[in-house]
Amino acid sequence: MLLVVAVDNKRAYEKLGPGANISGMARTLFLERCEMYMRYRGAGVMRRVISDRAGSVDMRQTRALVFDSMRRRNPASGVRTSRIAGIEFVDSLDSLMVQAADIMAYIISRDINGDGRFGGMAGSLRERTWVSADGVWLGWREI
Numbered sequence: 001m002l003l004v005v006a007v008d009n010k011r012a013y014e015k016l017g018p019g020a021n022i023s024g025m026a027r028t029l030f031l032e033r034c035e036m037y038m039r040y041r042g043a044g045v046m047r048r049v050i051s052d053r054a055g056s057v058d059m060r061q062t063r064a065l066v067f068d069s070m071r072r073r074n075p076a077s078g079v080r081t082s083r084i085a086g087i088e089f090v091d092s093l094d095s096l097m098v099q100a101a102d103i104m105a106y107i108i109s110r111d112i113n114g115d116g117r118f119g120g121m122a123g124s125l126r127e128r129t130w131v132s133a134d135g136v137w138l139g140w141r142e143i
Helices: 009-016 022-041 059-071 096-110 115-125
Strands: 004-006 048-053 084-090 140-142
Touching: 004 022, 004 096, 009 022, 009 115, 022 048, 022 059, 022 140, 048 096, 059 084, 096 115
Parallel strands: 004 140, 048 084
Antiparallel strands: none
């Protein structure tokens, strides 16, 4: 199962303002996708999330955003992520799975920023994201 939050920095800063914590926003939206998937899977389903530790991002601010969305409503979407058991931040160099996620994020980022060389690969990733029974692409979100 693949869940994706794709960020077009220019569009995100235009929409959210120059001082916005885009990385934190992307993480909270990703948690929202996880929450929606776990709700879809049924009662009692909980998961722990592993995320890349972003080098230049203020991790205290990001942790506060993430844990706030776990305790209350997600500030980006209003969805409470009560089925997230916790989140761990790791260096992508220490995790092959996080490296794979970084590669997928790079492909998607290049595609949404207009680099046509990545369209086929991004389309292939989109085909593998979670789709609900009614055909809605719930595993994909762009900001």
